[in-house]
Amino acid sequence: MHLIHYILICKRLKSFDLISIDLKVIEKQDEKITIKFNNVPRQYINALRRLSISEVPTFAIDDVVILENSSVMHDEAVAHRLGLIPLRTDLKKFSLPNECNCNSTLGCTNCRVLLQLDAEATDKTKTITTAELISEDDFVKPVSQDIPIITLAPSQKIKFEAYARLGLGKDHAKWQPATISVVKYGENENEIYLTIESNGALTAEEIIIAAAEKLNASIKNFGETISSVNRTLTNV
């Protein structure tokens, strides 16, 4: 119902008749959703597909302070690997850094989450996984405990502080919440299927709803711009 509500708002764009919008959720799991649209302009569905990849915020590690690293992996390589770990994301609690009231480059508890790791291999080689990455937030954590971060030989040690922030896929692929976002045409020309698969940071449903909200905001913005241009031209 959520989704239908948001997409219905799109009817503000008056050149299309979206009042008769017809959509059905064909498949819905946490990590995958498929929706069938009937008689909906394909531009809208393609916009949802693109927004799902590029404009829905997710958490990713963005800044790493290495305190100790006696492994064979360089600090930069460790930081790069950390950036690619999908983190569960809470969009209600946190803000994008540039939209946060703190106005600080360091961030605050509303726009940044600290994750720490302090690990050592003692008598034998040890693979350090995301299970040892401790987050200060109960929700924003790696989506899996089994992602390898680094392998340490006996007596090697690694210790760091990593800061995760919300970001957008259009700025860096590490902030893309959707691993798959595709549009397919049905047998009937008027049927279009949109499938979203999530990397686990958000559910597939959360991604599509956030994308629909973005689309709605863009359309509203566009409508207001056109209205203001019309008013200006009328007053000339």
Ligand SMILES: [Zn+2]
């Ligand atoms: Zn902040």
